[in-house]
Amino acid sequence: QLQLQESGPGLVKPSETLSLTCTVSGGSISSSSYYWGWIRQPPGKGLEWIGSMYYSGRTYYNPSLKSRVTISGDTSKNQFSLRLSSVTAADTAVYYCARLGTATVTTVYWYFDLWGRGTLVTVSS
């Protein structure tokens, strides 16, 4: 059973860089069938996609965060990571890593089919 687990500091100071890692077990991030992504949820609010990556290194970012985000993978450790620079209080959120699965119905559809438990990151001095 594939599982994802986020790890990283729970408290980050304003203007610093938030760094999180997602460790994948029971499966490989090198699978050609899947993309891997990060989504966040501020306390009491909705969900926001941050970005996604393919094991080849190709990345996709939300334009609203693109200037501050880097997502990368380490296939040797079966992990992928998120870095978000110049954080402010508005970046306080639960951060989830997730797998993007696909299915072919009439065409190819994709969705977030497996999620980590999430980790709360608070930006505060």
Added chain:
Amino acid sequence: DIQMTQSPSSLSASVGDRVTITCRASQSINTYLNWYQQRPGKAPKLLIYAASSLQSGVSSRFSGSGSGTQFILTISSLQPEDFVSYYCQQSYSSPPTFGQGTKVEIK
């Protein structure tokens, strides 16, 4: 970005009720629409993909319909564990965007 709007934002219902949640897209997204369920303090769980396809392992009391700009999630007979929040998400174009959520509460 494509804006996703859910209605209502919250609703009150009783065990056994049939409920519907609507999701509207700011432009046509064909059937590139997913539904998730989120329990308090937990990660979202995929219920429906491609507007109407039931994810493996999900109860058949959940169903989805719609295409274009209007979509509906139906819970045929509410169970106690269904009183949580639901989100729609479009996968038609990047960035993928979510609705603001609908909280189903016990009447």
